[in-house]
Amino acid sequence: MRQILQSFKTGVTELAKLPAPKVKTGQVLIKTTRSLVSLGTERMLVEFGRASLIQKARQQPDKVKMVLDKIKTEGLMPTLETVFNKLEQPLPLGYCNVGKVIEVGKGVTDFKVGDRVTSNGQHAEFVSIPQNLVAHIPDNITDEEAVFTVIGAIALQGIRLVNPTMGETIVVIGLGLIGLLAAEMLMANGCKVIGYDLDDNKVAIAKEKGIIAFNPLKGNDPVKFVLENTNNVGADGVLITASAKSNAIISQAAQMSRQRGRIVLVGVIGLNISRAEFYEKELSFQVSCSYGPGRYDDDYEQKGIDYPLPFVRWTEKRNFETVLQLISTGKLQVKNLISEVVALEEYEKIYGEIGTSKSIASIIKYDESTQPESTIIVTKKEGQPTKGVIGLIGAGNFTKMTLLPALKGTNAHIKHIVSSGGVNGTALAKKHNIAQSTTDYELVLDDKDVDLVMITTRHNLHADMVIKALDKGKHVFVEKPLALNHEELEAIEESYQKSNGTLMIGFNRRFSPHTQKIKSLVGDAPMNVIATMNAGAIPPEIWVHDMEVGGGRIIGEACHYLDLIVYLTGSKIKAVCMNALGENPAENTDSASILVKLENGSTGVVNYFANGSKSYAKERLEVFSQEKTLIMDNFIKTTGHGTKGFSKLKTKLNKGHKAQFGQILEKIKQGDIALIPYEELINVTKASFAAIQSLKEGKWIEIE
Template sequence: MKQLVQNLRTGQTLLEDIPIPQVGRGQVLIQTRRSLVSLGTERMLVEFGKANLIDKVRQQPGRVKQVFEKMQADGIRPTIDAVFRKLDQPIPLGYCNVGTVLAVGQDVTDIRVGDRVASNGPHAEVVCVPRNLVARVPNNVSDDEAVFTVVGAIGLHGIRRVNPTFGETVVVIGLGLIGLLTAELLRLNGCRVIGLDVDETKLKLAQQRGITVFNSNHTDPVKAVLTLTNQAGADGADGVIITASTKGDTVIAQSAQMCRKQGRIVLVGVVGLNINRADFYKKEQTFQVSCSYGPGRYDDTYEQQGHDYPLPYVRWTENRNFETVLQQLSEGRLDVKPLITEIVPLADYDKIYSRIGEYNGIASLLSYSGEVELTPTIVLRETHYQSHTGTVGIIGAGNFTGAILLPALRAAKADVKIIASAGGLNATLLAKKFGITQSTTDYQQIINDPDINLCIITTRHNSHAQLTVEALQAGKHVFVEKPLAIYDHELAQIIAAQQVSGRVVMVGFNRRFSPYAQKMKALLGGQRSHQLPMNVVATMNAGFIPADSWVHDRRVGGGRILGEACHLVDLITFLTGSRVVSVSMNAMGQQPAETTDSASMLLRYENGSMGVINYFSNGSKAYAKERVEVYSQERTLILDNFRKLTAYGFRGFSTLSGRQDKGHTEQIKRLVQLIRAEGLNDREQALCEPLIPFGEIVNTTQVTLAAMRSLQEGRWVDVASIGGRVLPESHD
């Protein structure tokens, strides 16, 4: 199938071939019939992509501080690499879609295959959308009309924020597509509507719909509005809805000046927000920014998990706003056909996007032929692989995969045959960039492929255990990005599957492979370091992540202790040469929470060593992210952010510094070498020791799970009580 994307680095708008997405729980798979080009939003993306780097910086001033903070903490080169990686991630275009349902996921009971629906799906021949972002289209509403549903809901939600009553006067500033729809819906709501714009074509369309209009270039908009409303004794408009797009602050000031006392101003568009207090003070006006389609937007619980807000308490959700727009279309009260400027076949998309910066139309629609190859896998190039030679399949195509994993696999000269992602777009783009043979949305293609003997898993944390077990049962070696598991029973299942299969299980505990960590290990006595106990203090200045992020969800991300503090547990285990026997964790705050991201852990090791892990999210981003201190035999080692190692009391060595290196590339290099050793004879294989003994991997996972139990129960927890035990005959 084909999908439109925007490359933010090159400015190119591209029609990509990708596999069809897989329908998941609570989702709806839709074959597109029409999609609407949002000229405002998509114009901004296209113009941003075409701008040079300096202009990109000027358009994103808020990001500059973040860049300098990262540069100060991590260095210039890693920061530049991160910026360009971000720009290299193409953005799907579009969010107004109409099509026919091909399939529904588990828990979707009120939408059926064959239904015609409107959704916020992108410009793609097939889209997969959460149920609460899908609304059934009435039979008497055409595709060309129904495609306005989502953009109409944006205007409708802005109106609900203004909360107009019958007979009130509301000004709409900016008569583009959303502005015209907003003005029409206000008129249907019994309001007197005044429209302001500078484009005569748009003003004429609004006037034909019974809206009083003024050209802001030819008339003082404030005086015009005050004159009209003074005639009714109102001394200003009751409300203003701003649907314009401009960088200046003039619109905000004018809105306040043309509004009456206690007036309401709502921003739907994009304007400068340098608000002058004096403009609002005397009139006690309210100003509010409207969020997209309505309540539920950007709420994972509502959109991704499908939990609706109860109607008596949240009357108008984004889905109910969709249904309202469709109802108005069905009853013939809302007429959108005059707004259609052109209908262009998807293949001819460039007729719109090549001139989008100078485009003066209202609404452009993309039409779809209906002939789509419904395949979950596409072959990008023909290559033949031999099984048991280190051939790789990757499940997951997120930021870690593109930024860290694939460059490391390329450096290791690994043969990557298939990469999978749920939506198909990310996997396909990475496959093209790194020369991978196939892209798929069906991870079973990797599990069942006899050529693949190393399965790499980089999906969200709640799927790690299941995918690891499936890969082991299929006879694959596994590399799973941390954490290995987020629940005790999952760890037990992995241990059991590994004992039966005998395959290698490796977790992305990369810190021990850093040249700085390797030097620390050597200075502390190498493999004999376990003979003498030591104290290790490791601090991670993790940085703030919003509370509604999936990483904090115990059922999805497991929490940041499981997902990231595990790195420090493994590193201390490596340095001490011993394993943890018990753990105690305390967190900031008075009541034990299900997860935490500001906590201190105490670790007791078998050899008497003590570890302290401080994992904090409330520090400055300008400060280094990681710091490790080792105290042993009147000697001290200080590792600063994997950029500088300083030694005190070590004869012949004082410091090692250079580019930040957390060991990712070295770990992947050694892993690929280990897997390829399957083709060696028994004597050669015997020389290939496991990179991290499986028992240590299990111990680290047990530690973080035990830490969470310690937090809940307020006591030291025995690590051996978590998950299960590793038999001596395993890869340990």
């Protein structure tokens, strides 16, 4: 399929060839017929992409601070590599899509094949969208009218926050597409609407719709104009849909408002607010969030859990349906807002001049004869190796930032890369000379050429993919964790016993030269190990915290150090006991300490903390044994005390990824990848589960 992408590194807007997405659980696969270009939002993205590095930095000072913090802890070159990798990731454009349903995912009940729908899908020939972000189109609405639904919902949500009543005067600042849609919906609500914009064409369209509109550049002072048209009372509400860096707009909004007026921001403006202007009138100010309640809530958007209507009357999907109803009944006229309709392959007519375009609404038309293909050839390779062919499932941050850079310069032959939407996988395939990009991981499992399947997806997908790969006789590398619960682990063990394949988890830290040096100095003698991870806080809504998706940070991340202790002591874990911070420690796995008993009498402590400073090193390891003490600082520096002949090892940041993958590539040529004994992989996984159980039950948990 073809999709419009924006490069943040080069600034180029391109029509890329990608594999079509596979429909997911709770989603519908839509064949696009029309999409609308949101000139305001997309202009900002395109102009950001075309800006220089210095200009990008000036626009995002918060990101600059994050970069400086990372330089302090990890060094300049690793940080720059991370930044450039981020910039190389193309961004899909668009969020106003219309098309027909061609496939329905598991659990979807509201839609069937053939339904004509609108969604927040991108400018792509095929999109897979969660059902709560999709709405049915009434029969009397054309595709070119329905494509205004999502952007109309943005305007509608702003209106709902203004909470206008019949007869009130509402000012709309900025008569772009969202402003014009909002103004017309406010009129349908029985409001007196005043709007202004610096573009005469937009002002003229507004006047045709019955809006009291003007251009401030033509001599009308906005504040005086509003006061004169409200008998000096002021506006009941002000809806700001403009985009400007100046603080003048928020000041004007305050000055033109009546006592206790309401101001709602939908656009992007300077927000240096004058306390006096708001204080004297007791004004309220609120920022509107996109389409409405449910936006950015994974439970609502991705899992399809609706908010009960009696308690949350207007969700983003119900806002979509309201806009469609207004168009269907003729209360919202959108045809006269269409500036142009262009074919997808002529997209440059829109994006080539997007910085200076005076268009109101540009619509992209799609070829309805196109069929979805889940795989594309990116690079043609000759002389395929007979052993060691890799199929890579997952194209997220770990693959992009860690795995593929670590494989760079090796003889790794990656035949397939799988990504859910096709964008990330194709971009990485082009950069790293990977033959095929696909959205169908079953293709990888069925390919007889593939010896090694590498899985780097979200944690909840690991177990099922590992089982299917083992059942196909593949060797499997899975980035931690192996599984999220005992049931998944038991199923994996059952498949492993029947399979000819071998298994490896991405416990890379045991392969670091720092770990190797410590191991060589202490041997297998009983020891005390203290491992501290200054992990940093992650917002609670991020998927890692979801026990069903990410498994939490102990199972998903702290398992690294459970494995490290097993490796250093040369012994399996016998029992664990975990305690966490706070009044309700059983609910907090972000800042916790795990006590570890080993079968050979060694002991360990894993401190996993999310409440430390980012300026402090992220990882620290202390080992005490045979009157020796070794301290590893962030996999950059290791110092020895009482270690005759050794005092210090210093390297660039090296967590062992390159060594780990290098050894895997050597082993796979011999027919396996068992770098870590299978029993240790299972033992560490069980220990991570036991840590969570210990926290809940408040006692030591023995490992079976």
